[in-house]
Amino acid sequence: MSKSPVVPVSRRESPGGADSQETTAPSYGQSRAGDVFQLLRDGHARTRAELASITGLARSTVAARIDALTAAGLIGPAGEAISSGGRPPSRFAFQPSARIILAVDVGATHILVALLDLRGTVLSEIREVIDIATGPIPVLDQMLELSDQVIARAGRHARELVGVGIGLPGPVEHSSGKPASPPIMPGWDGFDVPAYVQNRFDVDVLVDNDVNIMALGERASHWPDVENLLFIKVATGIGAGIISGGLLQRGADGTAGDIGHVRVPRGGDVMCRCGNIGCLEAMASGPAVAATLAAAGVPATSGDDVLELARRGNLAAIAAMRQAGRDVGDVLAASVNLLNPSVIVIGGGLSSAGEYLMAGVREIVYQRSLPLATARLRIVQSMAGGHAGVLGAGHMVIDHVLSPASVEHLVQQQP
Structure with missing residues (x-):
């Protein structure tokens, strides 16, 4: 495929990455190979005659598109297929292993690079520690090196690659792929990542944004029938991916879901790295909880330390985790009343502490949200876990490169 670093501003992914405006109703009356392909994306095998019947195209036209x-x-x-007399007709199906993504x-402190086929199955992966604050070039160079390795x-071979999807831990102008004033990413503002x-x-x-792709990945892999879902990442930072009416909501400038910088009642005059005081992130993120424990004489310097202490049954760590959940719940209670999701998924590093964090979230959300808004609300731990991000990034790219226009372009490139 040719270079295409810019995605049209009007393009919006549905929660598996699907193009809501580009592929919601493929025009099967058109004779493009890309349109015919959409009928085979579900993996079900079909004959030329079946495709001709569905599309209304001449069998000779369908045969030409199948060949392409x-x-x-x-x-x-x-x-x-079963023969009705004469030679049995051949059936054709999508080959997800044909190309790779x-x-x-x-994240702020990690990078996970995965290779996926066109159905979103992970073929290989590598995870390493990074420091996002080192800047875009060192981090992206490491990403490219890991990409060659996976x-x-x-x-496989790089010539089989048809797309790359990347999630970053900060606001992103999705139309250009450039980070937009990310608070924890010095040197990244405006950097042309796609180029x-x-x-x-x-x-x-x-x-x-990383939380957006986590929301896409979680829904695609475990909640495909849910139209209204919030994915909450609680880690070094705190953010939300918002899926409403089946569509990922980015907002006017790509900052929708930035709940980490909402003031919480317990925030007082605690300074946040964004420059404001009392932010949720300053109270309930991994580093914030670790700092609270350290001030009380408990040896903790990071979110990982907090998790380890909680797993060992340290009462101070368990109490701190539950309080962090309550702080997150304070913000989510307002979000539930505003957006009325049917599922809230809690993910990110601190979510692996399981019920300690979840108990605090549930306690406040069910207490402070409207009864009607919580009547059917489920608050659950992420089932995709550490793979939510790469699954979402993969599906975002897959639905882009397998759209009718992109498939048509790929077909036309063939000799």
Whole structure:
């Protein structure tokens, strides 16, 4: 595929990454191979005659589109249908292993690079420690090195790559892929991430906020039928991915869901790194909880230390985790009344403490939200866990590169 660093501003991913405005109703009356392919994306094998019946296209036209999609490697033979007399007709199905996707989850202190097939199955992955504050070039260079490694580990080749999806721990202008004044990412503001990555991989590169892609990944993998979902990441930072009416909501400037900088009742005059006081992140993030414990004489310097203490049954750590949950619940109670989600998923590093954090969240949300808003509300721990980000980044790219227009472009590139 040719370079395409900019995604149109009007483009919005549905919670598995689907293009709500581009692929909601494929025009099967058109004769493009990309439109015919949409009927095969579900993995069900179909014959030429079945496709002709569904699309209304001439069988000769369908045959030509099948040949073009087969040449591109997107579909392949899938056995034969039952014959009604004569030679059994051949069936064709989507071949998700035909091409590969790089999906990258960049956090404040970690990077996870995964290689996915076109169905979103993880083929290989590598996770390493980073410091996002070192700046975009060191972090992206490490990402590119790890990308080469995951491709090699899976026995694939870079020429099979059709797209890269990246989640970053800060606001992102999704139309350009550039970070926009990210509070914990010095040196990243306005950096052209897609262009830098495309110097190495000449494919489409999509970039979004890490919590947004986690919301996409969690829904695609575990809540595909849920139309209204909040994904809350509680880690070094705190943020929310908002899916409302089946669509990911980014807001006017890509900052929707930045709940970490909402003031909480217990915040007092505690200074936050954003410059304000009393922010949720300053009270309930991993570093904040660790600082609270350290001030009480409990040895903790990071969120990981807090988790380890809680797992060992340290009462101070357990109490601190539950209080962090209450602080998160204070903000979520207002969000529940405003957005009326049916599912709230708690993810991120501190969520692995399980019920300690969750108990505090549930306590406040059910206490302070309207009864009607919580009547069917479920508050659950992330089931995708540490893979939510790469799954979401992968699905975001997959639905972009498998859209009718992108498939048509890929087909036309074939010799």
